[in-house]
Amino acid sequence: MAALxxxxxxxxxxxxxxxxxxxxxxxxEDIGVFGGAFKVTDGFIDEFGGDRVMDTPLxxxxxxxxxxxxxxxxMRPVCEMQFADFISCGFDQLVNVAAKxxxxxxxxxxxxxxxxxxxxFSGGPFHSQxxxxxxMHAPGxxxxxxxxxxxxxxxxxxxxxxxxxxxxxxxxxxxxxxxGEVPDGIFETPxxxxxxxxxxxxxxxxxxxxxxxxxxATDDLDGASVEVLDLRSLVPLDEAAILDSVARCSKVVIVxxxxxxxxxxxxxxxxxxxxGFEDLDGPVVRVATPNVPIxxxxxxEQAVLPNVERVREACRELLAY
Amino acid sequence: xxxxxxAESAAGESGxxxxxxxxxxIWLLRxxxxxxxxxxxAMTLYRQGRVPGSFYDGFGQEAVSAGAAFAMxxxxxxxxxxxxxxxxxxxxxxxxxxxAQYMGREIGVTRGRDGNVHFGDxxxxxxxxxxxxxxxxxxxxxxxxxxxLRGERRCAMTWFGDGSTxxxxxxxxMNWAGVQKLPVVFVLENNQYAYSTPLDKQFAVNPVARAxxxxxxxVTVDGNDVxxxxxxxxxxxxxxxxxxxxxxxxxxxxxxxGHAAHDDMKYVPKExxxxxxxxxxxxxxxxxxxxxxxxxxxxxxxxxAEIDAAAEEALAAPMADPSTAAEGAFCTGPAEPxxxxxxxxxxxxxxxxxxxx
Numbered sequence: 001m002a003a004l005x006x007x008x009x010x011x012x013x014x015x016x017x018x019x020x021x022x023x024x025x026x027x028x029e030d031i032g033v034f035g036g037a038f039k040v041t042d043g044f045i046d047e048f049g050g051d052r053v054m055d056t057p058l059x060x061x062x063x064x065x066x067x068x069x070x071x072x073x074x075m076r077p078v079c080e081m082q083f084a085d086f087i088s089c090g091f092d093q094l095v096n097v098a099a100k101x102x103x104x105x106x107x108x109x110x111x112x113x114x115x116x117x118x119x120x121f122s123g124g125p126f127h128s129q130x131x132x133x134x135x136m137h138a139p140g141x142x143x144x145x146x147x148x149x150x151x152x153x154x155x156x157x158x159x160x161x162x163x164x165x166x167x168x169x170x171x172x173x174x175x176x177x178x179x180g181e182v183p184d185g186i187f188e189t190p191x192x193x194x195x196x197x198x199x200x201x202x203x204x205x206x207x208x209x210x211x212x213x214x215x216x217a218t219d220d221l222d223g224a225s226v227e228v229l230d231l232r233s234l235v236p237l238d239e240a241a242i243l244d245s246v247a248r249c250s251k252v253v254i255v256x257x258x259x260x261x262x263x264x265x266x267x268x269x270x271x272x273x274x275x276g277f278e279d280l281d282g283p284v285v286r287v288a289t290p291n292v293p294i295x296x297x298x299x300x301e302q303a304v305l306p307n308v309e310r311v312r313e314a315c316r317e318l319l320a321y
Numbered sequence: 322x323x324x325x326x327x328a329e330s331a332a333g334e335s336g337x338x339x340x341x342x343x344x345x346x347i348w349l350l351r352x353x354x355x356x357x358x359x360x361x362x363a364m365t366l367y368r369q370g371r372v373p374g375s376f377y378d379g380f381g382q383e384a385v386s387a388g389a390a391f392a393m394x395x396x397x398x399x400x401x402x403x404x405x406x407x408x409x410x411x412x413x414x415x416x417x418x419x420x421a422q423y424m425g426r427e428i429g430v431t432r433g434r435d436g437n438v439h440f441g442d443x444x445x446x447x448x449x450x451x452x453x454x455x456x457x458x459x460x461x462x463x464x465x466x467x468x469x470l471r472g473e474r475r476c477a478m479t480w481f482g483d484g485s486t487x488x489x490x491x492x493x494x495m496n497w498a499g500v501q502k503l504p505v506v507f508v509l510e511n512n513q514y515a516y517s518t519p520l521d522k523q524f525a526v527n528p529v530a531r532a533x534x535x536x537x538x539x540v541t542v543d544g545n546d547v548x549x550x551x552x553x554x555x556x557x558x559x560x561x562x563x564x565x566x567x568x569x570x571x572x573x574x575x576x577x578x579g580h581a582a583h584d585d586m587k588y589v590p591k592e593x594x595x596x597x598x599x600x601x602x603x604x605x606x607x608x609x610x611x612x613x614x615x616x617x618x619x620x621x622x623x624x625x626a627e628i629d630a631a632a633e634e635a636l637a638a639p640m641a642d643p644s645t646a647a648e649g650a651f652c653t654g655p656a657e658p659x660x661x662x663x664x665x666x667x668x669x670x671x672x673x674x675x676x677x678x
Binding site for chain 2: 056065072092100
């Protein structure tokens with residue numbers, strides 16, 4: 001075990017994979033000599049060389065498209081989008097070529113796409129997005145979103161070992177803010193939800209950075225017993241764990257940092273409406289970013305992103321229902 | 322290096338003959354005849370309501386895929402476009418599976434998951450196209466990148482049309498392949514029209530001239546001469562596997578039918594079609610071989626019988642099973658990479674081609 005930040009855990013997973021599997025190859029903009037915009041691959045080029053820690057042309061469609069080509073001839077590419085937002089330029093390759101390949105042709109596309117996502121630091125409309133729902137809507141892509149250092153490492157191993165395209169949502173705001181004990185060596189975290197804190201009066205269902213917001217918001221909520229369910233994987237979605245939480249707590253607040261419409265939380269709410277209705281003692285409540293681009297100026301950004309106060313207020317209201 | 326005229330057939334032909342045995346030249350004709358015969362029959366089946374959706378063919382363009390694919394080795398990898406059926410035939414996809422593919426039947430290459438020529442048999446080293454046409458240029462570039470990283474002597478080939486050159490993935494693939502000097506062969510199938518849009522609305526500079534701007538060579542070939550196509554592809558493959566980087570081959574041809582079955586092609590001047598009809602790639606290869614005493618009529622009737630039997634087999638096969646429609650979006654076993662295809666060119670018989678080091 002070692003105490004690692006979320007970012008160090010991601011780096012450690014990549015380093016372990018490069019050391020143990022010669023098929024693994026990292027591709028991205030400025031990840032080699034510079035070590036990546038967030039320094040996730042700092043120093044890697046010295047150990048693994050420029051072929052395996054590849055500085056690519058500034059071309060996201062090409063990064064995804066060539067990764068697909070390399071994957072179908074036996075490589076295990078891990079692509080870094082410098083910011084998750086830039087995946088829009090590689091969207092077509094991901095949702096049309098990679099995602100549909102196995103269904104159409106029985107051909108597996110084992111690629112991992114790392115997507116540094118999320119806001120909270122004045123990144124503005126093009127460096128703050130949480131685009132996970134785009135990919136949840138494209139059959140054939142798995143989507144994972146770790147909230148802890150241990151899960152960041154374990155889920156990245158799982159993603160790289162998976163025979164399908166996996167979007168690995170790594171929240172930039174957690175990179176250096178979150179630290180935790182991480183087991184040594186390669187281990188896989190299952191694509192299931194994790195009970196971050198058990199409870200019985202109300203469940204907050206969320207993922208990524210919002211897990212920490214939810215824990216803080218409900219740490220001392222007038223003595224209420226509040227469960228926090230960390231989804232970890234959005235595709236596949238751990239439906240059994242969600243319905244278990246609903247059955248145990250009967251009241252549910254769902255938190256997304258993403259824009260509210262059709263977000264991951266909307267899918268969770270739909271699932272509960274379809275299959276957990278009988279267990280509910282109140283309406284399903286959602287806290288999410290309103291349907292606007294993420295603004296730049298700090299007071300504007302803080303006005304739209306879910307925060308501790310907003311989540312706490314939503315929980316209080318629902319508990320009183 | 323960069324030629325803009327199509328009058329290189331003579332040179333291409335003499336080069337090709339140094340590498341093509343008579344059996345190879347017959348094989349090239351056979352692949353083209355199968356492509357035309359299968360597509361002609363499929364069009365009939367479409368009009369009879371046996372082929373759902375729409376139907377796209379490559380009438381008049383058979384030499385482009387036949388010639389280029391014939392130069393590829395078993396361990397090479399292909400991303401094939403929708404007017405390139407001969408490439409699938411050369412790699413080893415049987416006519417019955419092709420008909421079944423068109424008809425959405427269980428024994429079709431995609432088992433009814435995708436239609437018309439949107440298929441690639443992964444066990445034969447082929448990746449099926451998507452409708453966003455130049456996308457596969459990047460996939461082929463990525464395959465070539467892996468070959469180079471692993472030090473393997475093999476290449477990737479991909480086909481795309483004149484319309485594809487307007488999209489960003491064309492640029493991204495050409496640039497990436499040039500920067501990394503990859504063993505990839507880009508076959509630009511210039512068939513004069515992208516749906517209804519003619520070349521002068523597609524680009525101001527002929528794309529073959531752009532190859533130099535990406536740091537590698539481009540050649541223009543008579544796309545209706547199957548032996549010239551073979552030779553250009555053979556040379557490009559040699560260059561690729563010996564570390565010389567990518568090649569852009571512009572195959573100049575003509576789409577003799579509409580974009581798809583519904584398209585009567587009124588936007589194409591009749592004289593243009595008539596002019597190209599005189600340059601039919603199949604008649605051209607037949608006259609060469611007839612002069613050498615090859616029994617063309619016998620070949621044609623054997624192929625007709627093969628197509629008849631294949632169409633019957635496909636018609637008798639069950640439709641894709643609806644109980645499986647929601648299955649298969651994800652791979653649940655190990656990821657199997659592409660397999661090797663057939664490579665009937667006699668030149669591969671005598672060559673020692675160590676691929677995987």
